[in-house]
Amino acid sequence: MDGRRALDHLVVLDLTRVVAGPYCTMLLGDLGATVIKIENPAGGDDTRSYAPYRNGSSMYFANINRNKKSVTLNLKSPEGREIFRSLVKKADIVVENYRPGVMEKLGLGYDELKKLNERIIYGSVTGFGVRGPYSKRPGYDILSQAMGGLMSITGQPDDPPTRAGNAMGDVLGGLNLTVGILAALHERTETGKGKRVDIALLDCVIASLDSATQRYFSDGKVPERIGNRYAPCAPYDVFSAKDGKIVIACGNQHLFELLCTRVMKKPGLLTDERFRVMEDRVRNQGELKEIIEGWLSDYGASEMVEILLENGIPAGPINDLKDITEDEHIVKYRKMFVEVEHPKIGKMKINGCAVKFLDDESLSFEPAPLLGENNKEILSGFLGMDEYILDEYKEKGIL
Amino acid sequence: MDGRRALDHLVVLDLTRVVAGPYCTMLLGDLGATVIKIENPAGGDDTRSYAPYRNGSSMYFANINRNKKSVTLNLKSPEGREIFRSLVKKADIVVENYRPGVMEKLGLGYDELKKLNERIIYGSVTGFGVRGPYSKRPGYDILSQAMGGLMSITGQPDDPPTRAGNAMGDVLGGLNLTVGILAALHERTETGKGKRVDIALLDCVIASLDSATQRYFSDGKVPERIGNRYAPCAPYDVFSAKDGKIVIACGNQHLFELLCTRVMKKPGLLTDERFRVMEDRVRNQGELKEIIEGWLSDYGASEMVEILLENGIPAGPINDLKDITEDEHIVKYRKMFVEVEHPKIGKMKINGCAVKFLDDESLSFEPAPLLGENNKEILSGFLGMDEYILDEYKEKGIL
Numbered sequence: 001m002d003g004r005r006a007l008d009h010l011v012v013l014d015l016t017r018v019v020a021g022p023y024c025t026m027l028l029g030d031l032g033a034t035v036i037k038i039e040n041p042a043g044g045d046d047t048r049s050y051a052p053y054r055n056g057s058s059m060y061f062a063n064i065n066r067n068k069k070s071v072t073l074n075l076k077s078p079e080g081r082e083i084f085r086s087l088v089k090k091a092d093i094v095v096e097n098y099r100p101g102v103m104e105k106l107g108l109g110y111d112e113l114k115k116l117n118e119r120i121i122y123g124s125v126t127g128f129g130v131r132g133p134y135s136k137r138p139g140y141d142i143l144s145q146a147m148g149g150l151m152s153i154t155g156q157p158d159d160p161p162t163r164a165g166n167a168m169g170d171v172l173g174g175l176n177l178t179v180g181i182l183a184a185l186h187e188r189t190e191t192g193k194g195k196r197v198d199i200a201l202l203d204c205v206i207a208s209l210d211s212a213t214q215r216y217f218s219d220g221k222v223p224e225r226i227g228n229r230y231a232p233c234a235p236y237d238v239f240s241a242k243d244g245k246i247v248i249a250c251g252n253q254h255l256f257e258l259l260c261t262r263v264m265k266k267p268g269l270l271t272d273e274r275f276r277v278m279e280d281r282v283r284n285q286g287e288l289k290e291i292i293e294g295w296l297s298d299y300g301a302s303e304m305v306e307i308l309l310e311n312g313i314p315a316g317p318i319n320d321l322k323d324i325t326e327d328e329h330i331v332k333y334r335k336m337f338v339e340v341e342h343p344k345i346g347k348m349k350i351n352g353c354a355v356k357f358l359d360d361e362s363l364s365f366e367p368a369p370l371l372g373e374n375n376k377e378i379l380s381g382f383l384g385m386d387e388y389i390l391d392e393y394k395e396k397g398i399l
Numbered sequence: 400m401d402g403r404r405a406l407d408h409l410v411v412l413d414l415t416r417v418v419a420g421p422y423c424t425m426l427l428g429d430l431g432a433t434v435i436k437i438e439n440p441a442g443g444d445d446t447r448s449y450a451p452y453r454n455g456s457s458m459y460f461a462n463i464n465r466n467k468k469s470v471t472l473n474l475k476s477p478e479g480r481e482i483f484r485s486l487v488k489k490a491d492i493v494v495e496n497y498r499p500g501v502m503e504k505l506g507l508g509y510d511e512l513k514k515l516n517e518r519i520i521y522g523s524v525t526g527f528g529v530r531g532p533y534s535k536r537p538g539y540d541i542l543s544q545a546m547g548g549l550m551s552i553t554g555q556p557d558d559p560p561t562r563a564g565n566a567m568g569d570v571l572g573g574l575n576l577t578v579g580i581l582a583a584l585h586e587r588t589e590t591g592k593g594k595r596v597d598i599a600l601l602d603c604v605i606a607s608l609d610s611a612t613q614r615y616f617s618d619g620k621v622p623e624r625i626g627n628r629y630a631p632c633a634p635y636d637v638f639s640a641k642d643g644k645i646v647i648a649c650g651n652q653h654l655f656e657l658l659c660t661r662v663m664k665k666p667g668l669l670t671d672e673r674f675r676v677m678e679d680r681v682r683n684q685g686e687l688k689e690i691i692e693g694w695l696s697d698y699g700a701s702e703m704v705e706i707l708l709e710n711g712i713p714a715g716p717i718n719d720l721k722d723i724t725e726d727e728h729i730v731k732y733r734k735m736f737v738e739v740e741h742p743k744i745g746k747m748k749i750n751g752c753a754v755k756f757l758d759d760e761s762l763s764f765e766p767a768p769l770l771g772e773n774n775k776e777i778l779s780g781f782l783g784m785d786e787y788i789l790d791e792y793k794e795k796g797i798l
Contacts, residue, residue, distance in 0.1 A: 142646050203755070210462070352606070
């Protein structure tokens with residue numbers, strides 16, 4: 001209630017570009033850390049040129065880089081590297097998503113940086129991790145979704161392998177990286193020493209498959225695309241009503257009993273040998289779906305969602321992106337879209353933060369920085385460099 | 400190298416069931432915390448009955464509950480609640496995924512628990528969060544994917560809305576909850592006080608959409624399903640070769656130039672006004688895809704992946720779940736499938752951990768516990784209860 005944020009007082013040097021790394025440093029910034037985004041003076045982060053744009057500025061970039069400060073630094077120049085080393089001495093965390101070996105070539109690998117500051121926590125996220133035959137391969141979200149098996153189980157039964165419609169591998173990478181960094185931060189309170197976190201998008205996608213690989217291990221059959229149903233449960237799927245589709249999710253026996261007795265008024269299904277226990281229902285889910293849709297075809301979608309919920313059965317609509325931006329629960333109560341005033345874009349809405357604390361009004365959102373916007377504040381104010389040198393360095397392309 | 404793990408010495412009381420909460424406590428356990436899974440004596444976690452099974456035990460449960468200890472406790476009995484309160488006094492973290500209000504009704508809400516231990520960190524993950532009109536609704540993964548907009552942008556263009564083929568909402572919930580808990584843990588080192596983390600699956604899915612909502616905000620057009628391509632980049636998609644499909648991901652101008660000149664030998668594309676810069680290529684991605692697939696149809700998929708990678712262009716195969724369990728990089732170097740000896744299932748492979756530290760050989764995996772397996776160890780050994788009381792309580796259904 002006092003405006004304090006969980007990660008206040010932490011300083012993060014952020015060398016990341018595109019999505020996976022910036023998603024991590026976005027979270028760290030949202031939670032209160034001072035995130036210094038270090039960008040090359042020749043254009044900065046690739047996503048500064050990603051669509052969509054407004055007033056010539058990327059809204060893509062602006063969304064994921066709120067709550068960060070931008071400092072330009074040419075790490076290929078000796079002066080740029082020296083400034084970076086000075087920053088490392090005053091920072092808690094370095095985050096980067098270059099291919100393995102790039103930081104070492106610059107003389108800025110973890111082994112060098114920890115000599116400057118043994119408390120530094122060094123987080124990297126790459127496509128494939130820092131060791132092994134694929135380690136030097138370039139990594140992009142779609143590759144992690146494809147090579148990590150997620151696409152092979154996503155899609156309707158007759159579809160080709162399908163990617164989740166967002167950059168899910170990158171988002172998972174950013175989240176796992178944040179977990180690793182914060183765990184290392186805890187360890188540092190006991191040991192006084194930082195460590196290096198090594199996150200691979202490929203690992204993150206595989207870990208997210210959860211129990212799907214167990215199905216393969218159990219019987220040797222390779223799981224395929226099964227549309228919207230979920231292998232361990234039924235009925236747990238999308239069902240067609242008179243005027244649209246809804247979700248009904250009976251994750252246990254009790255919920256199925258409520259559905260049959262209270263809403264469908266078909267108690268006979270409970271003693272039907274095809275549907276008696278979860279295993280039966282999963283085996284005969286096609287027949288069960290026909291019965292449910294036969295009954296549901298008499299009812300409107302939103303009417304039936306209400307009735308199902310009133311009777312304690314998990315159900316809901318399928319929202320598109322317009323729907324979510326207009327939903328009172330999402331917008332007003334969960335604050336998942338917040339307005340900021342961006343210096344070029346103007347008033348814009350960005351995503352809220354999913355990591356929330358109760359009774360905590362401290363979440364705040366500063367707009368994404370222009371390229372090099374905070375050079376003076378950080379290099380002169382925080383690091384103590386003379387301002388005339390900043391001008392000189394800018395002319396030389398170092399800043 | 401000393402076998403120390405990042406979260407050693409932390410004690411977690413884990414009241415979670417199914418996936419979202421257990422994914423969080425799995426991570427905490429993998430990272431070294433002592434996770435005490437508290438289950439109702441009448442069967443425990445729902446997923447103990449989820450397919451697939453071996454020797455009558457759920458492999459689903461065993462995968463996500465490794466590195467945890469199981470204690471049975473009937474929280475509806477006064478004795479059970481009293482034991483829980485005693486555990487809270489000695490613990491660092493409580494994690495639960497009941498519907499909002501359930502813990503309060505038991506007299507075990509955060510406000511009560513912090514009176515017992517002001518350092519306790521209380522993490523909850525629910526479908527919709529603890530406030531707002533949907534807060535009391537039951538939450539399941541598929542509902543978060545449907546209501547959070549993810550399904551509306553996942554799938555081939557002619558498909559209905561499609562869920563990611565795993566329990567992605569739950570996994571995102573577990574990851575965001577872990578981030579919130581670890582951030583609160585950091586704050587506790589400065590304030591001496593815990594706090595309550597409030598994670599909603601719905602929020603987590605919306606936050607994962609990343610820039611997709613910016614597309615809607617930019618022009619008011621509701622984003623639809625576009626198969627495997629990615630709205631901000633092209634070529635960045637799945638392409639058909641002679642004998643199968645591969646991914647090619649040109650995330651910036653330089654990579655597209657390499658593709659045209661070094662591999663496709665079609666430098667003319669670079670000056671073709673349809674494809675000159677990223678914005679052009681995104682607008683004309685259908686035509687570009689035809690050109691690429693026309694060229695690619697002369698080559699085998701795995702042959703061309705090799706050639707593309709040799710020339711610095713991000714590319715890869717599309718793996719199914721069998722492929723990932725046999726890939727040397729994934730299995731040997733990233734250790735994403737590890738063998739444990741489960742007391743009932745026997746030797747089994749479970750997912751490895753995606754949160755890794757470099758040069759850290761400390762990751763270890765204990766098999767998931769049988770229901771109540773650690774009652775004596777925790778209640779008598781850790782909490783100091785007399786063993787004869789444990790027997791009495793077990794007979795009474797308290798344990």
